[in-house]
Amino acid sequence: MSKTGREEGRRERAAAIQAEQARSERNRKLALYGAVVVVLAVIAAAVFWYSGGSGSSPTTAADAAKVPARAVGMSGAPATTIATTDANAGSTPNLVIGKASAPTKVVVYEDFLCPYCREFEEASRDFLHAAAEQGKVEVEYRPFHLLPEQYSLDALNAFSAVLTKSSPSVALRFHDLLYDKQPYEQASSFPDASKLASWAKSVGGDSSAVEDAVNANDPAFAKAADALSTAAKVPGTPTIFVNGQTLSGSSPTDMANKLQTMIGK
Amino acid sequence: MRWAGTLLRLVVGGVWIAAGVIKLPTPEASVTAVRAYQLLPLGATNFIGHLLPILEVAVGVLLVLGLFTRAAALVSALLQVAFIVGISSVWIRHIPINCGCFGDGGATSWAQARSSYPWELARDTGLLLASAFLVVWARTRVALDGFLFPEPTRSPARGE
Numbered sequence: 001m002s003k004t005g006r007e008e009g010r011r012e013r014a015a016a017i018q019a020e021q022a023r024s025e026r027n028r029k030l031a032l033y034g035a036v037v038v039v040l041a042v043i044a045a046a047v048f049w050y051s052g053g054s055g056s057s058p059t060t061a062a063d064a065a066k067v068p069a070r071a072v073g074m075s076g077a078p079a080t081t082i083a084t085t086d087a088n089a090g091s092t093p094n095l096v097i098g099k100a101s102a103p104t105k106v107v108v109y110e111d112f113l114c115p116y117c118r119e120f121e122e123a124s125r126d127f128l129h130a131a132a133e134q135g136k137v138e139v140e141y142r143p144f145h146l147l148p149e150q151y152s153l154d155a156l157n158a159f160s161a162v163l164t165k166s167s168p169s170v171a172l173r174f175h176d177l178l179y180d181k182q183p184y185e186q187a188s189s190f191p192d193a194s195k196l197a198s199w200a201k202s203v204g205g206d207s208s209a210v211e212d213a214v215n216a217n218d219p220a221f222a223k224a225a226d227a228l229s230t231a232a233k234v235p236g237t238p239t240i241f242v243n244g245q246t247l248s249g250s251s252p253t254d255m256a257n258k259l260q261t262m263i264g265k
Numbered sequence: 266m267r268w269a270g271t272l273l274r275l276v277v278g279g280v281w282i283a284a285g286v287i288k289l290p291t292p293e294a295s296v297t298a299v300r301a302y303q304l305l306p307l308g309a310t311n312f313i314g315h316l317l318p319i320l321e322v323a324v325g326v327l328l329v330l331g332l333f334t335r336a337a338a339l340v341s342a343l344l345q346v347a348f349i350v351g352i353s354s355v356w357i358r359h360i361p362i363n364c365g366c367f368g369d370g371g372a373t374s375w376a377q378a379r380s381s382y383p384w385e386l387a388r389d390t391g392l393l394l395a396s397a398f399l400v401v402w403a404r405t406r407v408a409l410d411g412f413l414f415p416e417p418t419r420s421p422a423r424g425e
Contacts, residue, residue: 029414036332036413040323047289047319115297115371123293184303186360251369253291 067129069097069168092224095163095171096140098132104263106139109229109239111146112155112178113185116252117238121179123256131263141175144225146237151190153222154214158196160221161213162205173203270405273395274328277341281325287368288318298370301362302351331408338399345393349386356382
C-alpha cells in the first residue's frame, strides 16, 4: 500500500467521524428544541385551560333546573331590597334566584346590550348559581332599558315574554344566553325578533310568544323596570346592591370577585 | 449590533410581560377589551380574550430569555401589526375606547380616546420596529439561544 493510499484512508475516516459528529449534534439540537417547545406548549395550555379559555360552559338544562328561580312583582317593590312576596306580581315581574331565607341579598341592575354587564355576568354567573342553589344568596335581576339602541328594548321584551309565558328557570337560562350572545353596541345589524325567538326556543322557551312580544314593542315592562332603576338612583350599568349597599370595584370582574368573597365562595 | 439586540429584547419582552401579567388574573376583562374594538367576529372574542394575555406573557418571557428569539420576535411583530390595525380602526370609526393594552379596556370619552390614540399608535409602531429588528438580527448577547444552540465555531483558517 502506498503512502498516499494510507493518507486517503485516514482522511476518509476523519470525514466520516466529522459527519457523525455533525449528525449527533443536529439530533441533539432537534431533541432539545422539541423538548423546550413541548414544555412551553404544556405550560401555555395549562394556563389557558385554567383561565377558562375554552369558554364558560353554557348552562345546561340540569344546572339551571337546580337553581331555584321565581318571578316577583316589581311594581312598588322597595328599590334596593328584594321584594319578598309575590303579592304585587302583575304583568311586570322580575327574575329572582335563590331562597328568600338566604343571608345575602343581591340586586343586579343591568342592560342586555351593556358590555360591562356582559363582563359582570360572565364573571359572576357560575358562583352565583352555585351559591343560590346552596341557599347562600338570593339574587334579583333587574334588567332595564338604559342604552338607546332598539335591541336593548327588544331583548328586554323577549326576556319579559319568557319570564311570563314560560318559567323562571327558562328565563334564567335565556337571561344568561342573552349575555353569551350579546351583539356589539354599534353593530350594523342587531338580532331581530325571529333571532331572539330562536334563542328562547333553544333554552326551552315559547318562541312565538317571544316573537310576538318583540314585534308588539310594548313599553310596559321597560317602563316599570326603568322606574325601579330611577327610584334606586342607579347611575349606570351594571349597578349591584348587596344587602342594600352599592357594590364598588375597579372593573366588573373586580366587582364579581368582591361579591364572591362577600358571599363566601 | 448584538448588544443593541439584547437591549431591544429586554425592552420589548418587558413590555409584553407587564401587559400580559396585568391581564392574566381577569380573563373576562380581557374579553371586554377585545370586544370593545367591535372588530372580530363575535364568536372569536371569548377565545382571543382568554388567549391574548397568555400569548403576551409567553412572547415576553421568550424575548427576555432570548429563547427562540426569531420566532418570538415574529409573533411580537405580528401582534403589534394587529394592535395597530385595531387602534387605527376604532379611531377611523370614531369608537372611543381605552386600548386595553395594559388592562382597563372598554368605553371612554371621545376626547380622552382621541388624545390617546396617536400615542398608542406611536408606541406600538416603535415596538413593531424593535420586533422587526430582532427578526432580522435574532442572534444577541446573553441569550439562551446562544447557550443551547451555539453557532458552529468558525475555523480561523477559513477566515471571516
